[in-house]
Amino acid sequence: MRNLFYAAFIPGLKDFIADVLKERLSDVNIHKLLDGAVIFETEITYDKLNFFCFNNIFAVINIREDSKENPAKTRRRGEEEGRGFFIIENHIKYFLYYNDESNKKNSYNSAFNYEIIRNNNRKFNTFRIVISNENVPASVNEKLRVEAEKTISHLSGLSVNRSLPDTEFWFLYRNEKGKQGDSFSVFMKRLTLRASWEKTLHKGELPPPLAWTLCRMAALSRGDAVLDPFCGYGSIPDAAAKHFHITDITVCDSSKESLNSAFVKFNKRKGCNFKVHNIDYCRLPSVIENNSIDAVVTDPPWGIYKKTENDYRKDFLFAEMFDVFYALLKNGGRAVVLYINDEKFFNAALIKFNIQKSVPILLSGKKAVIYVLIKK
Numbered sequence: 001m002r003n004l005f006y007a008a009f010i011p012g013l014k015d016f017i018a019d020v021l022k023e024r025l026s027d028v029n030i031h032k033l034l035d036g037a038v039i040f041e042t043e044i045t046y047d048k049l050n051f052f053c054f055n056n057i058f059a060v061i062n063i064r065e066d067s068k069e070n071p072a073k074t075r076r077r078g079e080e081e082g083r084g085f086f087i088i089e090n091h092i093k094y095f096l097y098y099n100d101e102s103n104k105k106n107s108y109n110s111a112f113n114y115e116i117i118r119n120n121n122r123k124f125n126t127f128r129i130v131i132s133n134e135n136v137p138a139s140v141n142e143k144l145r146v147e148a149e150k151t152i153s154h155l156s157g158l159s160v161n162r163s164l165p166d167t168e169f170w171f172l173y174r175n176e177k178g179k180q181g182d183s184f185s186v187f188m189k190r191l192t193l194r195a196s197w198e199k200t201l202h203k204g205e206l207p208p209p210l211a212w213t214l215c216r217m218a219a220l221s222r223g224d225a226v227l228d229p230f231c232g233y234g235s236i237p238d239a240a241a242k243h244f245h246i247t248d249i250t251v252c253d254s255s256k257e258s259l260n261s262a263f264v265k266f267n268k269r270k271g272c273n274f275k276v277h278n279i280d281y282c283r284l285p286s287v288i289e290n291n292s293i294d295a296v297v298t299d300p301p302w303g304i305y306k307k308t309e310n311d312y313r314k315d316f317l318f319a320e321m322f323d324v325f326y327a328l329l330k331n332g333g334r335a336v337v338l339y340i341n342d343e344k345f346f347n348a349a350l351i352k353f354n355i356q357k358s359v360p361i362l363l364s365g366k367k368a369v370i371y372v373l374i375k376k
Contacts, residue, residue, distance in 0.1 A: 003043070005040055005041075012361030017038055018030060021038070025042045036135070053209050059188060062094075062111070088131060095151070120157070128169075130190075131170075132171070215297055217372050221244070226297060231259065231298075238266075282324060290327050296325050296337070300337065322352055325352075334372065335374075341367055349371065355371060
């Protein structure tokens with residue numbers, strides 16, 4: 001039996017995600033590849049997927065393509081937003097009134113996979129319904145929501161808990177700016193159950209999926225010597241050790257507070273040779289041998305950098321940073337750096353590095369770029 005999944009990821013990484021899926025799933029069929037989301041099919045079950053580049057993964061119960069057959073009810077919300085509400089409510093009605101398990105489908109509706117609703121972890125007792133219109137939390141007619149809750153409860157054996165549920169069922173609408181075939185609604189069950197990154201991470205700490213992505217773009221392999229000169233709370237070295245089997249890791253940060261938090265992650269990794277330096281990055285050549293590092297993977301401060309206690313710099317000293325990277329990296333060594341789209345950064349990198357790739361992304365509403373650099 002093949003499984004259909006909806007996975008959300010950091011906007012801007014479409015090509016990267018497609019490559020990862022094709023590399024790791026030989027039987028994958030990518031149904032839709034959108035900015036920030038992908039729908040794919042595979043025989044592999046969720047417990048064996050082991051993907052770390054996704055923010056959330058859902059099991060798809062049913063998809064309804066927007067056939068444009070029915071006019072949108074604007075509800076005074078604007079044409080496209082109004083259509084989203086109209087499509088979502090129609091999808092809920094379709095679920096309520098045609099869920100006789102006949103699994104019939106027409107030209108633009110997939111069959112309902114009722115097993116996804118029925119099969120739940122034994123520890124799960126409660127659920128809630130989440131409505132998402134163009135990635136924005138939304139509401140629908142209350143009577144319709146209650147009817148949907150009763151139907152899901154009947155099929156799943158779960159009770160409704162709108163505050164702190166064990167699992168969630170989503171009705172989500174996406175419209176890719178009118179592109180044919182990319183306007184649709186999907187009914188699905190959330191498989192990744194955790195608090196949002198915004199609630200669990202420190203301010204400025206990289207989400208684990210992004211840390212994993214940076215490490216993969218650096219092509220890390222067992223035996224590499226890896227450096228993160230702006231370690232912060234340790235997301236990047238933690239991903240390198242946990243998922244890429246890196247044991248030779250050097251980290252540096254001028255903040256003792258963040259390094260102390262990083263130690264918690266490091267201490268969990270047995271067999272790793274973590275070298276930790278609570279110093280400014282520009283002093284690294286005094287504690288690390290030149291031409292000894294295979295890869296630098298890092299997320300330097302954006303915009304304002306505190307070099308000393310009384311010295312705040314509005315412009316990060318890019319040339320100084322790349323001089324340090326150049327000195328420490330082996331010949332042909334690589335650096336993967338997450339930073340804002342900055343012409344000064346780009347020009348400074350070109351002096352001693354070849355820019356192999358630059359990938360624009362959207363991180364927490366802010367535009368950024370992942371730069372993949374190779375030492376000249």
